[in-house]
Amino acid sequence: MGAFFHADMIAIILAGAVATFLTRIGGYWLVMRMKTIPPRLEAALNAVPAAVLTTLVAPAFFTGGPDVQVAMAAALIASLRFSVLPMLAIGWCAVMLMRYAFGV
Template sequence: MSHAGEGTTLLIILAAAVATYATRIGGYLMITRFRSIHPRAEAALNAVPAAVLSTLVAPAFLYGGLDVVVAMVAAFFVGLRFSSIAMLVVGWLAVMALRHSGIF
């Protein structure tokens, strides 16, 4: 990588870090100013984790290939009964086994 590219990359990383910090601290400061949160606003804030998870999982499920879909389905069913760590391990093992087997 050239020296010019390294500087640009570093600036992009720093800008992303500043933007991330600013949005987090800004949200915290804004919420702490309210005496109470309206129930609709609270419901919207409670929906954020599910929305973020959906934006991460859906593209991989739709475009990741059959090995990824099989691993996600296996992880989903394990997640219904066991902990998140077990779900993660099963999903990871499934996709690695399917890729290593040469079937997919």
């Protein structure tokens, strides 16, 4: 149990928590001080969700096997028509079928 509580590890966790808090509260504080948000800043803030999604999905797509790639493609196509839960179910079914049929 003592191996989990090194002073260095606790310091790293606390430093990460403080950095995360300051980053989040700093952005909020900066935006709240503005009377109006400039159009370029608003466009940049609107692009953040797509950028974050891309950084999460792209590495998995390119480093995963064919089962992951087929599942992501199926989920992408399903997302054009359905909401989130059916899209996840279709992607999950696609990866399970690929793994069962081809032993991937």
